[in-house]
Amino acid sequence: MEKIFEELDELMFELPSWAFSDAGTRFAVFHEEGAARNVFERIEDAALVHRLTGCCPSVALHIPWDKVENWEELREFAEEKGLKIGAINPNLFQDPDYKYGSLTNPSEKIRKKAIAHVMECVDIAEKTGSKVISLWLADGTDYPGQDDFRSRKKRLEESLRYIYENMPADMYLLIEYKFFEPAFYHTDIPDWGTSYLLAEKLGERALVLVDLGHHPQGTNIEYIVATLLSEKKLGGFHLNNRKYADDDLTIASINPYEVFLIFKEIVFAWRDPELSDSAKKVVLMFDQAHITKPKILAMIQSVLIAQELFAKALLIDQERLKEAQKNCDVVEAEEILMDAFRTDVRPILREYRRQKGLPEDPLRVFREEDYMEKRRRERR
Numbered sequence: 001m002e003k004i005f006e007e008l009d010e011l012m013f014e015l016p017s018w019a020f021s022d023a024g025t026r027f028a029v030f031h032e033e034g035a036a037r038n039v040f041e042r043i044e045d046a047a048l049v050h051r052l053t054g055c056c057p058s059v060a061l062h063i064p065w066d067k068v069e070n071w072e073e074l075r076e077f078a079e080e081k082g083l084k085i086g087a088i089n090p091n092l093f094q095d096p097d098y099k100y101g102s103l104t105n106p107s108e109k110i111r112k113k114a115i116a117h118v119m120e121c122v123d124i125a126e127k128t129g130s131k132v133i134s135l136w137l138a139d140g141t142d143y144p145g146q147d148d149f150r151s152r153k154k155r156l157e158e159s160l161r162y163i164y165e166n167m168p169a170d171m172y173l174l175i176e177y178k179f180f181e182p183a184f185y186h187t188d189i190p191d192w193g194t195s196y197l198l199a200e201k202l203g204e205r206a207l208v209l210v211d212l213g214h215h216p217q218g219t220n221i222e223y224i225v226a227t228l229l230s231e232k233k234l235g236g237f238h239l240n241n242r243k244y245a246d247d248d249l250t251i252a253s254i255n256p257y258e259v260f261l262i263f264k265e266i267v268f269a270w271r272d273p274e275l276s277d278s279a280k281k282v283v284l285m286f287d288q289a290h291i292t293k294p295k296i297l298a299m300i301q302s303v304l305i306a307q308e309l310f311a312k313a314l315l316i317d318q319e320r321l322k323e324a325q326k327n328c329d330v331v332e333a334e335e336i337l338m339d340a341f342r343t344d345v346r347p348i349l350r351e352y353r354r355q356k357g358l359p360e361d362p363l364r365v366f367r368e369e370d371y372m373e374k375r376r377r378e379r380r
Contacts (some may be wrong), residue, residue, distance in 0.1 A: 019288055019298075098114065104188050136178065177192055222262045250288055250302045264316060
């Protein structure tokens with residue numbers, strides 16, 4: 001138990017500021033009374049989640065959604081709330097100029113505009129104490145012949161090279177990929193291999209970011225995670241779940257066993273002397289759209305289930321598993337994983353929280369203390 005508690009102490013999640021504000025589908029934005037209206041209120045809500053769970057000490061920002069005049073003021077505000085600023089996410093997909101691409105756009109003028117925005121985010125990261133730029137591009141084409149693949153690849157590499165070489169020496173660039181959408185014929189960074197190729201060309205501080213909803217159906221994400229961990233090229237996650245495409249549902253709501261197997265790869269890398277340092281730097285961030293669920297409540301629920309599945313992964317008998325694998329005992333190997341997955345770790349986590357002076361049941365406390373009604377009154 002003591003060993004599990006020690007490893008749980010190292011498990012930290014990053015919260016996304018945008019998950020606390022009104023969101024919607026392609027058809028409408030649905031308003032939640034009391035939802036955060038600006039970045040200060042988003043940080044307040046993230047701080048509440050951290051106060052109740054004890055494992056979410058940082059909050060990621062999205063620019064320009066979270067833009068303020070005084071970044072030092074925002075940093076101090078976050079610190080007063082017990083948080084630090086995490087990854088800075090540039091927005092290269094909403095400006096009308098990016099209709100035909102941002103960093104890959106045929107227009108040099110528009111490419112320079114996109115680069116300038118990313119460099120603005122680098123400056124914001126320096127002012128807020130962040131060490132991570134998290135980059136996702138919507139760039140791609142809708143129709144055959146719309147643009148030349150190799151030309152776009154060259155433009156992308158040149159744009160990324162400029163950004164990378166002009167970042168501070170202690171700052172990391174995380175390159176996210178997505179199989180499709182909003183482009184439908186081809187996407188410029190469609191898979192982990194392309195992200196890896198770009199990151200490898202840039203250097204050690206360029207890493208791959210895995211979003212659990214950004215793959216073709218049936219993709220073995222845990223294999224991708226294991227491969228990137230072994231190459232020390234995994235930089236972070238956008239944790240969520242999906243049924244059909246990039247649904248951004250709360251983590252493990254559809255396929256908890258997949259999340260457990262992904263966490264198993266992380267746990268094993270944590271325990272590998274050769275990989276431990278790089279594996280423990282991987283940022284575990286949620287990227288979810290809370291539309292039909294109350295936002296703060298959904299985030300607390302996400303943190304708790306992620307912590308629960310990680311605790312299950314910590315219980316895997318690694319030595320027994322290695323022996324079963326060595327003997328090609330397929331049934332025994334699977335049963336070892338299932339033994340851990342079937343274990344009810346909630347009593348363990350309640351005791352862990354009790355020893356940390358945290359609520360044993362954060363969801364219940366949130367409801368009983370009526371935090372949401374307080375938010376509604378304050379923000380009415």
